[in-house]
Amino acid sequence: MRRSHDALRADHAVQCPNCGSTKRPHAACRECGYVRPGLKLALSKEE
Ligand SMILES: [Zn+2]
Structure with missing residues (x-):
């Protein structure tokens, strides 16, 4: 349970579809x- 919220706090990064x-x-x-x-x-x- 102690890592159950990790997904919500993850440092998201996406690739720019433009460049x-x-x-x-x-x-x-x-x-x-x-x-x-x-x-x-x-x-x-x-x-
Ligand atoms: Zn870009």
């Missing part, structure tokens, strides 16, 4: 600013 780098789910990708389909943060080097 492939590791990022946190629901957090903007540091490489490309991708968050989820339909939402992408503008990076400073935007053209």
Whole structure:
């Protein structure tokens, strides 16, 4: 029982579907600013 909650506290990381780098789910990708389909943060080097 002592590890029963580990899954909920795990440090999640997903691969950015846009550039492939590791990022946190629901957090903007540091490489490309991708968050989820339909939402992408503008990076400073935007053209
Ligand atoms: Zn990315």
